[in-house]
């Protein structure tokens with residue numbers, strides 16, 4: 001097991017930020033920690049990485065208890081915090097050499113480790129550049145370099161794609177995917193589509209509790225289309241629409257356009273069109289509505305389905 005948390009709970013003063021977070025990750029790939037601002041993502045990640053002491057519960061990294069065997073546990077984990085801890089006045093080489101030493105990499109192996117981390121993140125050509133003079137995207141790559149310099153089995157990244165411009169975003173996703181080929185990446189985001197793009201599994205956290213934890217495929221089941229927007233030139237009454245097999249409910253949004261809800265019928269558009277032709281509804285437009293990501297987010301946030 002690469003990561004296991006047992007009933008992880010933390011409070012700041014009197015307020016619980018997270019309660020009973022249980023996570024088990026056994027395989028390589030990208031796992032997403034999804035939650036809105038203040039849901040408890042950073043708290044969870046900081047504890048997993050040993051940067052914050054939990055109030056209750058346990059964290060095991062590759063079998064080692066982060067509290068009882070911190071050095072052993074930290075050999076298997078790399079961390080990219082929300083604000084990467086890069087020293088702006090150091091060059092890339094100086095900074096990575098320093099982090100390699102912090103990671104207790106043997107001195108004769110430091111140079112090779114720095115070179116490899118730079119190569120993996122595509123920053124070799126900036127080796128002598130002072131970090132202050134790098135763009136945000138490249139500073140972040142330096143942050144990722146320090147997170148992988150000791151070749152950990154698990155890399156934790158707190159909102160790694162936040163604040164990047166569209167080009168940097170594409171590059172960052174590519175890099176994260178490459179890094180995850182040989183290890184596990186646990187990354188957080190408050191953006192559903194980001195998790196959707198990158199992750200094999202998703203853990204959703206809201207108000208400090210896990211409300212969903214399963215594969216991205218299982219999550220996608222919540223995004224099956226459930227409604228269809230239909231525009232008619234000759235709109236029928238709702239009651240007539242509801243006579244079509246599979247339609248559970250219908251409502252008019254304008255005098256010509258209706259939102260029609262259906263239940264598990266894959267060929268619903270065909271049925272509507274056939275009925276429309278038979279009954280002269282004169283259908284002008286049919287659009288399947290996939291459950292909006294934000295709707296699912298709200299739906300899951302208000303019910304516990306784990």
Ligand SMILES: Nc1ncnc2c1ncn2[C@@H]1O[C@H](COP(=O)(O)OP(=O)(O)OP(=O)(O)O)[C@@H](O)[C@H]1O
Nearest residue numbers: 012016017035036037038039040041042043044190
């Ligand atoms: N140092 C702190 N002292 C007191 N309360 C805190 C502290 N850090 C976080 N909190 C509170 O704990 C809760 C969880 O915060 P956390 O930063 O873990 O959430 P998050 O999901 O990472 O959100 P964000 O994306 O905004 O960082 C929030 O209610 C937050 O206000």
